[in-house]
Amino acid sequence: MFKKILITNRGDVALRVLRACKELDIPSVVVHSTADADSMPVRLADESVCIGPPSSAESYLNIPAILSAVAITGADAVHPGVGFLSENADFAEIVAAHGLTFIGPEPRHIRAMGDKVEAKITAANAGLPLVPGSPGAVHTLVEAQRIGKDVGYPLLVKAASGGGGRGMKVAETADHLGEAFSAARAEAKAAFGDDTVYLERYLGQPRHIEVQVIADSHGHVVHLGERECSVQRRHQKLFEEAPSPALSAEQRARIGGIAAEATRKMGYLGVGTMEFLYEDGEFFFIEMNTRLQVEHPITEEITGVDLVREQIRIAAGMPLSFTQDDVTFIGHAIECRINAEHPETFMPTPGKVTAFHAAGGPGVRVESCLYSGYSVPPYYDSLIAKLIIHGDDRDHCLARLRRALQEFIVEPIPTTLALHKRLVDADAIKDGSYNIRWLEEVFLKEN
Template sequence: MFDKILIANRGEIALRVLRACKELGISTVAVHSTADADAMHVRLADESVCIGPPPSKDSYLNIPSLLAACEITGADAVHPGYGFLSENARFAEILAEHNLHFIGPKAEHIRLMGDKIEAKRTAKKLGIPVVPGSDGAVGPEDDAMAIGEAIGFPVLVKAAAGGGGRGMKVAHTADELLMALSTASNEAKSAFGDASVYLEKYLTKPRHIEIQVLGDGRGGAIHLGERDCSLQRRHQKVWEEGPSPVLSAAARAKIGATCAKAMQDMKYLGVGTIEFLYEDGEFYFIEMNTRIQVEHPVTESITDIDLVLEQIRIAAGGDLPATQDEITIIGHAIECRINAENPQTFRPSPGKITQFHPPGGLGVRIDSAVYQGYVIPPYYDSLVGKLIVHGKTRGECLMRLRRALDEMVVEGIETTLPLFRALVREPGIIDGDYHIHWLEQYLAGQAEKTKTS
């Protein structure tokens, strides 16, 4: 086991990793920018090191500063959390070159799955169903129109190195395709330094289903069921739940076994998430995230497996926590991402939290690093915290979620709490009858009502 882990992240995920380390008896090192000097993970860690000014490029993305922090403190491993350097293959390699353990997958797998085109090719080879699309990047010399006609409109233009909805455009007709290609390519170049784009069939009302996997790096791998992340705004997840309201036990077992077999063949190490679009009973691979996910507490709630703790154990050479036959789905869980944003315009609302009261009670969990008096800085993402609720059934889970949302108090800043209080009472949500475009359609409808009232 590791002696000391440096947590190369901030906010709730840094605190989440710190808690897992404490339970394993591992010393912790928190790193922070000058803007995060009063952060909760900094207060609770055994040691802390300031690694730079507020901008991420000068602090949390500053690899030399992170290496210096490891050397100063004697850390022997680094946990990257999610975001920042968590899917940076070169960072993993640099750590290895300095005899430091990267708590995550092998660099080759991070690099492979970070390229969306290669990831799709690999998934196909491994027997994972994929969305119909171009065989690779679509360049000026290619007949994009012919590819689009072959796939069938509408088509989705996607950045090869993309994520978070950037470099992604829909072309509903052939006339729209050239403009979509140009716009997506320019966005991709600006956001990722890579202008490569490819085409996929655009599904009209799919669900976003993701399978949680765990591998030991030696050919052993299991799946831990699915999460339904279909409630999204601008391709950003807002609400996640598991198990999916639309997936049968047979469908879950089949796609789960396919994913686990693929990870066994890859000799995948650590946690990962294989993401699909699901429509008309068919799964279509879209990407794989080679890190812990924001929504991992949903899986923890329905499997009673501590994913972050197991991630650390396996990175240190440990075995998988269970066999596939021992994994059971227990009840239902829902996670709401509470952000410091205006609930209607989604404009960020950084500032001081003057009142903070997290909900409690049976089956209620809050993953948050904020506290009363904490100032949310304007430099990073706007996540206040994740409210995770678990119940024996989906109905019980929804009732518990309503109560918890009504009980939660965050004052001094605007938050998205009012949005979730409305969503949890919507018939479409209660019935589980929604898809990846549902939330944006709902928000557009609410905006129109406000305009005409």
């Protein structure tokens, strides 16, 4: 096992990894910017090192500063958490080149899945079902028009790099393709420095289903079921649940088996998430996240598996502590992402929190770095807390969620708590009939 783990992240993710380290009796180091000097991870870590000013480019993305922190503290492993450098293949290679262990997949898989065109090719070779579209990158409008005739419309033009909904444009008809193609390339170039795009059939009312997989270096690959992540605004998830209310036990086993087998064929190592669009009984692979997911707690709640603990053990060369036959799905879990944003305009609302009370009681888990007196900085992602609920079944889970949301207090800054209080009483949430377009095209327009 490792002597000391350096955590190159911030917020609730850094705290989540830190807690796993403590339970494994591994000393931890948290790096931080000057803006996070008073954060909860810094307060609770065995050691902390300031690596730069508030700007992410000068701190959490500053590889030389992070390597200096490793040298100063004597850490022998690096956990990248979520975001920042967690899916940076170059960083993983640099860490390995310095004789350290990167707690995550091998660089070749990070690189392959970080490029959406390469990811589609890799996925096809691994036997995953794909959305009909271009076999690779599309470089000219003439080529795009030819593919459009074969695939049909509406057509989605997508950036090969990046994510978060940037570099994605819909061409409703052939007449709209030229404009969508140019706009997607320009946006991709501005956001990611890469104007490479590819094409996919635009699905009308799909659901976003993702499958959690985990693999060790001893040939064991296991899937931990699926998560439903269809409640999204601008391609950003707000509300997730496991299992999906749309799938049967047979469908769950089928897509889980497909994802696990593809993971095995790839020779993948560590924790990963296969993401699919699901419509009319069909699954279509869209991407693989080669890191821990923000919504991983709901999978932990229904399986009893500590994903971060397993992630660390796998990186240390140890086998999985369970097999596929050991995995059972118990009850239902929901996660609400609570952001420092106005619940109607979604404008960021950084500022000082003078009153904080986390919900509690049976089946309630809160992952947050908030405390009374903490100032939410304006420099980073607006996620400030995750409310995770577990119940005997979906109705029980929703009832607990409704109660927990009433208990949760964050004042005086506006947050999306108010949005979730409205969401939990929406008919489409109650009956599970929502899809990835429901929040923006129906709920937010009516509420």
